[in-house]
Amino acid sequence: EVQLVESGGGLVQPGGSLRLSCAASGFTFSSSWMSWVRQAPGKGLEWVANIKEDGSQKFYLDSVKGRFTISRDNAKNSLYLQMNSLRAEDTAVYYCARDKRQQLGSIDVWGQGTTVTVSS
Amino acid sequence: DIQMTQSPSTLSASVGDRVTITCRASQSISSWLAWYQQKPGDAPKLLIYKASSLESGVPSRFSGSGSGTEFTLTISSLQPDDFATYYCQQYNSSPWTFGQGTKVEIK
Numbered sequence: 001e002v003q004l005v006e007s008g009g010g011l012v013q014p015g016g017s018l019r020l021s022c023a024a025s026g027f028t029f030s031s032s033w034m035s036w037v038r039q040a041p042g043k044g045l046e047w048v049a050n051i052k053e054d055g056s057q058k059f060y061l062d063s064v065k066g067r068f069t070i071s072r073d074n075a076k077n078s079l080y081l082q083m084n085s086l087r088a089e090d091t092a093v094y095y096c097a098r099d100k101r102q103q104l105g106s107i108d109v110w111g112q113g114t115t116v117t118v119s120s
Numbered sequence: 121d122i123q124m125t126q127s128p129s130t131l132s133a134s135v136g137d138r139v140t141i142t143c144r145a146s147q148s149i150s151s152w153l154a155w156y157q158q159k160p161g162d163a164p165k166l167l168i169y170k171a172s173s174l175e176s177g178v179p180s181r182f183s184g185s186g187s188g189t190e191f192t193l194t195i196s197s198l199q200p201d202d203f204a205t206y207y208c209q210q211y212n213s214s215p216w217t218f219g220q221g222t223k224v225e226i227k
Contacts, residue, residue: 045156045164045207047216059214062121095163103169105211106154110163 002026002109004096009114016086016118022079022096022111030054030074033099035107036081038092038116046092049081050099064090086118122146122210126219132227139195141222143208148188152212155184155193158221159204167206168193198224 008020020036035050049060049070058070069082079096094116098109123146133139143153151171156164166175168184171191181196195202203226208219 044221045158045209045218047209047218061215100166100169103154103211105152105214105216106166106169106209107156107164108166108169108175110165113163 002098004098004109004111006094006096006111006114009094009116011117011119012086013120014087014118017082017084018086018116020081020083020094020096020114020116024077024079024096024098027098027109029072029077032101033104034070034072034079035097035099036070036079037095037097037107037110038090039095039113040089040092043092048094051079083116086116088118090116091118092116121215122149122213122217124208124210124217124219126206126208126222128222129220130223130225132225133198134227135198135200137198137227139198139202139224141193141206141208141224143186143191143193143219145189145191145210145212149210149212151187152210153184153186153191154209154211155182156207156209157202157204158207164207195224 005023036048051070067085071080093113095113096111097107100106100108125144153171155168158164172184205221205223
């Protein structure tokens with residue numbers, strides 16, 4: 001079964017840091033672009049970042065550039081999102097996601113999400 | 121960034137109705153458009169990619185059309201399981217952007 005399982009969410013103070021992890025199984029992780037997408041409470045979906053199969057290319061939403069870092073470990077079938085200098089507006093459910101092959105940008109597999117709350 | 125605008129924001133319909141949701145892009149995105157369905161508390165689910173290609177396992181009552189800047193998602197005969205929020209997403213150019221969502225409610 002194709003599966004993505006996120007972890008690492010929680011409550012953090014403004015200016016703090018958090019590292020999200022995503023464990024992938026059931027598919028060839030090293031052959032897939034991967035993304036993080038977030039959804040603020042009661043709001044729509046917002047793409048955050050993505051990373052190429054081998055980690056050689058990374059792209060970010062402007063509002064997180066310089067604060068968030070996406071990375072992967074293909075040996076561990078894992079995707080990460082290091083989030084620094086967190087702001088209240090970063091509060092959201094963060095989804096780990098797989099980009100559909102040959103349709104880079106569309107997402108065919110989603111995790112269940114992990115909740116990040118930035119508040120004092 | 122490319123802005124995606126969906127209409128309507130909310131739609132009330134009955135089981136068996138034909139439902140159409142529109143998505144407009146602020147500039148041409150060719151056919152690089154996806155549609156997702158999301159139910160409360162769940163992750164989104166891919167329905168349509170490349171504007172009109174049905175994702176594997178998705179019922180054939182769902183269809184997509186359009187190119188350039190105007191796109192539609194049609195549900196030919198609304199089923200009880202279809203009451204949800206629907207999002208369009210462009211993946212023509214980064215940052216990929218989503219529409220604000222269309223909530224399909226029971227009439």
